Amino acid sequence: MIIVLKENPEQKQLDNLVAWLKSMDMEIHYSQYGSTTIMGIIGETSMVDTELIEALDIVESVKRITEPYKNANRKFHPKDTVIEIGPVKLGGGNFAVIAGPCSIESMDQVCSIAEEVKEAGALLYRGGAFKPRTSPYAFQGMRETGIEFLLEAKRRSGLPVVTEVMDVSHLPLFEEVDVIQVGARNMQNFELLKELGKLDKPILLKRGLSSTISEFLMSAEYIMAGGNHKVILCERGIRTFETAMRNTLDLSCIPLIKSLSHLPIIVDPSHATGIASLVKPMSMAAVAAGADGLMIEVHNDPVHALCDGAQSLTPAAFQDVMNAVMQILPLAYKGETK
Numbered sequence: 001m002i003i004v005l006k007e008n009p010e011q012k013q014l015d016n017l018v019a020w021l022k023s024m025d026m027e028i029h030y031s032q033y034g035s036t037t038i039m040g041i042i043g044e045t046s047m048v049d050t051e052l053i054e055a056l057d058i059v060e061s062v063k064r065i066t067e068p069y070k071n072a073n074r075k076f077h078p079k080d081t082v083i084e085i086g087p088v089k090l091g092g093g094n095f096a097v098i099a100g101p102c103s104i105e106s107m108d109q110v111c112s113i114a115e116e117v118k119e120a121g122a123l124l125y126r127g128g129a130f131k132p133r134t135s136p137y138a139f140q141g142m143r144e145t146g147i148e149f150l151l152e153a154k155r156r157s158g159l160p161v162v163t164e165v166m167d168v169s170h171l172p173l174f175e176e177v178d179v180i181q182v183g184a185r186n187m188q189n190f191e192l193l194k195e196l197g198k199l200d201k202p203i204l205l206k207r208g209l210s211s212t213i214s215e216f217l218m219s220a221e222y223i224m225a226g227g228n229h230k231v232i233l234c235e236r237g238i239r240t241f242e243t244a245m246r247n248t249l250d251l252s253c254i255p256l257i258k259s260l261s262h263l264p265i266i267v268d269p270s271h272a273t274g275i276a277s278l279v280k281p282m283s284m285a286a287v288a289a290g291a292d293g294l295m296i297e298v299h300n301d302p303v304h305a306l307c308d309g310a311q312s313l314t315p316a317a318f319q320d321v322m323n324a325v326m327q328i329l330p331l332a333y334k335g336e337t338k
Contacts, residue, residue, distance in 0.1 A: 197226015
């Protein structure tokens with residue numbers, strides 16, 4: 001439920017309204033949109049008499065929200081959410097590129113790539129320490145050692161780092177990680193999402209392989225319901241009947257999600273297509289569609305990569321993508337693009 005207040009509401013009436021709502025175990029979130037104050041009411045709102053609230057002098061209007069996601073809903077939070085990751089801002093007109101290898105293979109590899117993607121313009125660095133693989137015989141990542149290498153790359157390059165968590169039991173290892181990624185296979189791992197909701201750390205949530213937009217936003221809601229509103233959505237392709245590419249990149253979800261939610265959304269063209277040559281055009285298309293950022297896989301020797309070499313760009317190819325993206329960015333964004 002949304003309650004829109006009139007300008008300069010009388011404080012005593014407002015206090016009485018808040019006390020009454022809280023007596024019914026309602027959770028109240030405030031947001032400001034210009035001179036308008038909006039109260040987002042979360043709970044079993046069917047028991048709330050909207051006519052009684054509308055009759056109050058301080059209330060402009062009352063509206064019930066039919067969508068199951070509340071915290072993630074733009075109706076509750078009209079302004080775009082801006083996620084701050086150290087010196088980096090993402091969302092609300094702030095564009096950022098995350099780049100790095102699919103999996104961490106060695107200290108030299110992860111540190112050298114970090115310097116190269118930073119020089120090309122990436123603002124955050126990604127690297128997989130724990131790798132969810134379809135085959136149990138495929139490389140599963142360096143795990144704890146991989147995180148140590150990633151943090152060393154962070155110290156040397158100064159870039160905030162992003163890596164994927166696989167299990168709740170691994171969370172203590174992620175204390176110094178700047179952004180925790182939830183992979184597509186874990187998008188509906190609700191127990192994991194609940195634990196991430198208790199953290200004060202940005203969460204990058206990837207869309208599930210066959211998930212609807214509503215299901216995607218409901219997974220974000222799980223994290224936000226726990227108190228952590230620092231959620232970044234990531235479109236990484238969905239499974240369709242098409243087999244020529246790894247997945248089908250659903251760029252139409254970007255403007256649609258932006259109309260439904262205030263959360264920033266980025267695009268991962270590497271996992272979406274699985275083909276290195278398609279990363280550049282899909283990156284450009286994602287920016288044109290309004291994405292708040294990109295996540296691109298970069299490897300110094302893709303042919304011999306232990307994971308997803310076919311979709312990984314060389315540092316030189318990544319620089320070429322960044323040059324193309326920076327030409328399109330001013331056309332797609334009217335706000336800041338740093």
